[in-house]
Amino acid sequence: MYQYSRFDHEFIAERVAQFRAQVARRLDGSLTEDEFKPLRLMNGLYLQLHAYMLRVAIPYGTLNSRQMRQLAMIAERWDKGYGHFTTRQNIQFNWPKLEDVPVILQALADVEMHAIQTSGNTVRNVTADHFAGAAADELADPRPIAELIRQWSTDHPEFQFLPRKFKIAVTGSPNDRAVTRAHDIGLRMTKQDGLRGFEVIVGGGLGRTPMIGKTLSPFVPLDDLLPYLEAVVSTYNLLGRRDNKYKARIKITTHENGIEEIKQRVEAQFAKIKLRFAGADLQLLKDIEQQFAPPKFRASSEPVEADSAPAQSPAFRAWLDTNISAHKTPGYAIVSVSLKKPGATPGDASADQMRALAEIARNFGHDELRISHEQNVILPHVLRTDLPQVFQALRQADLAAANIGLISDIIACPGMDYCALATARSIPVAQQIATRFQALKLEHDVGPLKLKISGCINACGHHHVGHIGILGLEKAGVESYQITLGGDAGAEAEIGTRAGPGFGADEIVPAIERLLLGYLQLRLDRNESFLEAYRRLGLAPFKALLYPQARKAA
């Protein structure tokens, strides 16, 4: 993986030193809160409901064991012994003290990490397919491009005060695991006449006005990608609205001006700036690509399959069924480690768990870890023969939940338990749904299901693209939960449809239970997933399950 250059080290060190001085000036009264707030936000430091929150970028979700151990150390030393992995491949610490933040940033810099541009109207952490570099279905590893974009966008002088925040996601696989159609820019690797390039999607986003991104160009050759991206962001920087925060994202710019107008402007700008890049970006990309050379995979002659070893426990077999994905190298597997044990807070890992993950990655995973936007941890390169040992080690760390892609594998934002913007809690709803379906022992019967919960309209929990989405709002002084159905975060991304009036905090879990028990009756057979059944039948029968009273009244 990428190692910081001297430039990276110096830049990060300078920013840490600046922030140390800024915090000191805030504490001695030389800076007012109004003056300090933008400075702390530039460094990912928010003030939330109960405490400060530090959001640390994990570029394209990639970590090594040393970095994971450092996150554990930070969690233990300056926080409350855990961290929260987010839907944007960041980690958030919920309880840092202001005066400790500069030293935390130094500890991050020591392992080549930072919190820069994890807030503010800038290009945010560049996210990528969490199976990047390992997936059997990818054209190529998208992370070198993601790293190039990180370097280009970090402290980019033109893009520090964009109309609004700007999120970029990259995938190298046709099976979109990076939700590229719900980003300001989504990049999907593709090939044309043997030439590598990207489909550039623009104007996707969730939040209060959810929109699926539109294709700005079906193919931009790799050689042109960075100037093309610069042309897009530059066009948005000038054209995007600054009069209304809620109309400032590029999705609205695209919607109001039309994709053709945006395309024309981007192409004119691209023609103007392309020559300026003069190939420096491509030289840099070559250097970066070398650093993402695949690990030296070992050949294995003894594949362990779930049913070939008699000693395997049912728990191990269940875990193999749900938590393992196809690796591009024979004899290897991708392991998804669930941070969604029923009853746990989705995305949270204790310091001990982080250290266990680091240890497992070092011993069995070529020292690589990934964080997924679904708030799980990935061990991208595990020899299949090592899977029993990996499972045992995960079990010891209480990380062996066999539920990837099932109903308890819920995305949930921090909600009103932490977030100052939230209008309702998300975490308890996720906990209750997961434990309820565990008790019913129906999770495997229900099968593949993406349930996503947001505690406010900003949609950090991606509820719009959940097969079942839950949005927490306030209604008449109490928490109220709206259900959307039929959303999809995959390659054919789709925004879910609101099913009807909201449910109270004590009604939401029974409503989900009615919905899924009803689905078991409605489906053609076990192979028809919830989403497929919904697409076949439409909203009406599912709505009837959610609102039985309305049916009776009618």
Added chain:
Amino acid sequence: MSVTAISKVVTANDLRSGEVLYLRFPHSWTPELARASVIKDNDLAKASLAFAQGQPNAVVGAYLSDVIDKSDGPKASHFRERFRSTGPSNYRHGKQEL
């Protein structure tokens, strides 16, 4: 029910720790809502908020919050303020550690 009236407290976050604090007359801050001073007079509310905003090196983001004044101290009238006064529901962290 010992509910007497809708009343207000001044609340803010501690500059150093971010912890939720409440103004206690004459001029101290308490982390416990039950120990906050309840304000029932608009002029006093205005003056108390001004006092809080005049302490930028102690607290951040001061505002007036509605409470229900009960015999054992004020209680938050909105669920958001109730969560602020208690802490998160998934761990016994923050004020629940006291």
